[in-house]
Amino acid sequence: MSTYELRCRECGKTWPSQPRNYCEDCFSPLEITYDYDSLRKTVSRELFASRAPNIWRYRELLPLPAGYQPSLPVGYTPLVSAPRLGEKIGSRRLCIKNDAVCLPTLSFKDRVVAVALANARSFGFDTVACSSTGNLANSVAAQAAREGFKAWIFIPSDLEPAKILGTQVFGAQLVRINGSYDHVNRLCSQIADERLSAGQGWGFVNVNLRPYYSEGSKTVGYEIAEQLGWRLPDNVVVPMAGGSLISKIKKAFDELVLLGLVDPRPVKFFGAQASGCSPISTAVKQYSTEIEPQRPKTIARSLAIGNPADGPYAIKAITKSGGWSEDVSDTEVVESIQLLAESEGVFTETAGGVTVGVARKLIHQDRILPDETTVLCITGNGLKTTDVLADAYQAETPIAPKLVEFEAYLASKVGKPAAFAGETPALPLARKSGLLAAEA
Amino acid sequence: MSITVQIPTPFRRLTAGTPKIDCTASNLNDLFAALDQQFPDLTPHLHDESGEARRFLNIYVNEEDIRFLGGASYAFRDGDEVLLVPSIAGGSNQLNPTHRKVRDEWGTRLDGRDRRRPGLCRLLLRYCLLRCCPLRSPLRSEDL
Numbered sequence: 001m002s003t004y005e006l007r008c009r010e011c012g013k014t015w016p017s018q019p020r021n022y023c024e025d026c027f028s029p030l031e032i033t034y035d036y037d038s039l040r041k042t043v044s045r046e047l048f049a050s051r052a053p054n055i056w057r058y059r060e061l062l063p064l065p066a067g068y069q070p071s072l073p074v075g076y077t078p079l080v081s082a083p084r085l086g087e088k089i090g091s092r093r094l095c096i097k098n099d100a101v102c103l104p105t106l107s108f109k110d111r112v113v114a115v116a117l118a119n120a121r122s123f124g125f126d127t128v129a130c131s132s133t134g135n136l137a138n139s140v141a142a143q144a145a146r147e148g149f150k151a152w153i154f155i156p157s158d159l160e161p162a163k164i165l166g167t168q169v170f171g172a173q174l175v176r177i178n179g180s181y182d183h184v185n186r187l188c189s190q191i192a193d194e195r196l197s198a199g200q201g202w203g204f205v206n207v208n209l210r211p212y213y214s215e216g217s218k219t220v221g222y223e224i225a226e227q228l229g230w231r232l233p234d235n236v237v238v239p240m241a242g243g244s245l246i247s248k249i250k251k252a253f254d255e256l257v258l259l260g261l262v263d264p265r266p267v268k269f270f271g272a273q274a275s276g277c278s279p280i281s282t283a284v285k286q287y288s289t290e291i292e293p294q295r296p297k298t299i300a301r302s303l304a305i306g307n308p309a310d311g312p313y314a315i316k317a318i319t320k321s322g323g324w325s326e327d328v329s330d331t332e333v334v335e336s337i338q339l340l341a342e343s344e345g346v347f348t349e350t351a352g353g354v355t356v357g358v359a360r361k362l363i364h365q366d367r368i369l370p371d372e373t374t375v376l377c378i379t380g381n382g383l384k385t386t387d388v389l390a391d392a393y394q395a396e397t398p399i400a401p402k403l404v405e406f407e408a409y410l411a412s413k414v415g416k417p418a419a420f421a422g423e424t425p426a427l428p429l430a431r432k433s434g435l436l437a438a439e440a
Numbered sequence: 441m442s443i444t445v446q447i448p449t450p451f452r453r454l455t456a457g458t459p460k461i462d463c464t465a466s467n468l469n470d471l472f473a474a475l476d477q478q479f480p481d482l483t484p485h486l487h488d489e490s491g492e493a494r495r496f497l498n499i500y501v502n503e504e505d506i507r508f509l510g511g512a513s514y515a516f517r518d519g520d521e522v523l524l525v526p527s528i529a530g531g532s533n534q535l536n537p538t539h540r541k542v543r544d545e546w547g548t549r550l551d552g553r554d555r556r557r558p559g560l561c562r563l564l565l566r567y568c569l570l571r572c573c574p575l576r577s578p579l580r581s582e583d584l
Contacts (some may be wrong), residue, residue, distance in 0.1 A: 197449055
């Protein structure tokens with residue numbers, strides 16, 4: 001375990017480890033800093049590589065209470081090359097960081113919750129809570145059950161049914177709020193506030209435990225570097241909701257360089273949003289450093305945060321790296337989900353569709369070049385958002401179990417290249433939308 | 441006419457613990473003036489010198505973000521409940537939004553335009569310049 005403390009991101013004031021997310025003086029957010037000088041002597045590539053494949057292998061670089069014994073193998077998801085997707089969207093060195101199979105609840109949120117709950121116990125909380133667009137709800141509910149916490153989960157009422165069920169099944173207390181995520185989030189900061197003043201504190205993973213929670217996101221960055229053979233990629237494409245993940249992957253890369261574990265290399269950060277909720281990408285495209293809040297209207301509900309808390313830091317990470325941010329329409333999100341599934345066998349949720357769609361756009365704009373190593377962060381599983389594909393496929397008429405029936409069926413399908421000639425249905429759609437015009 | 445203003449815990453240190461005030465402000469500027477007078481320590485956290493609300497301060501009127509209601513031009517109605525919530529995001533307020541950076545400190549264009557491959561004209565121009573430039577090679581073949 002390492003030495004760490006809380007530090008104000010604006011005025012630099014420091015605090016010992018405690019459940020607190022803002023600076024008393026300037027009301028700016030806090031983040032964790034470590035004693036990098038002593039870490040440089042203790043950590044090495046070999047040390048990390050000798051441990052079990054999960055996020056705890058990087059335990060020196062995470063804020064964990066002394067003697068903490070993790071009980072769940074979270075993270076260390078596959079980083080796979082994606083040659084077929086790359087061929088279709090125009091990249092020769094494309095990789096997918098597949099957090100659609102992150103344990104225990106199939107999204108990257110398992111990483112952040114694991115680190116937050118590790119601290120919740122040592123701070124003396126017996127109840128944990130969160131405001132969520134779905135994936136965080138699933139993860140807090142599951143890990144709270146596993147670790148023996150009571151869980152209170154606050155969600156917007158219009159969430160996908162699979163994400164609601166996937167929270168209730170773990171026995172968590174679910175509170176549905178009539179309003180958007182931003183309303184839920186505001187309510188939660190009020191509740192955290194009131195309960196704290198009443199002396200019955202709850203550990204809100206993304207309010208008072210936020211500095212610990214967001215450190216969990218760094219493990220995506222460590223894993224990408226390690227899985228590339230302790231090398232940094234040229235480009236990373238990251239979906240953005242609150243804007244925390246992209247700035248934490250940057251922090252992870254910076255730390256690895258600082259500790260001498262990877263060679264310094266300019267990494268460009270690209271942020272992906274859905275057009276129906278794009279406060280961060282809009283700001284980047286207007287060369288602005290400020291977020292103009294939006295009212296979300298998109299099928300990518302896990303990214304539907306109109307007033308992103310870490311928006312300014314996401315903008316900074318993107319523009320300072322020479323990266324860019326783009327957004328895609330709901331139609332493109334669905335097409336991109338299909339494109340990824342048909343070319344790489346990875347079924348992602350709407351946020352992943354946003355990432356793939358934006359990557360395709362950025363390659364088309366020459367912002368990402370074909371021979372650069374590009375990593376797409378796929379952060380959630382498609383089985384949680386199947387409702388968006390409801391209209392994409394028709395139920396086939398069943399046939400009798402007779403060879404003659406199958407012959408007739410086969411004959412009826414000949415001449416339909418989509419199913420039999422190996423051409424994917426997503427491509428004509430993509431051509432129609434003008435994205436693959438150069439290829440056509 | 442009267443409105444209620446709720447003060448969140450982080451700010452109460454600057455309001456001597458007052459959690460809530462009633463006032464008769466008719467719009468946001470009036471409200472800031474009233475709060476400035478009553479709690480001068482709070483002023484720098486609410487607005488800048490020109491009276492513009494701090495970007496990291498979220499102001500809600502009856503559950504709705506005031507920016508969606510017209511911001512400073514919104515006229516409060518009797519019984520409105522105003523809630524101040526520091527967004528705890530910070531960072532952007534110190535930067536001047538009118539100054540749009542085109543290049544970062546290493547000279548890379550932030551809009552990525554320098555990443556485009558040079559066109560044919562530019563390549564020809566570069567080639568000609570390199571060929572013609574006497575500085576390129578002080579020793580020429582005819583000198584030998």
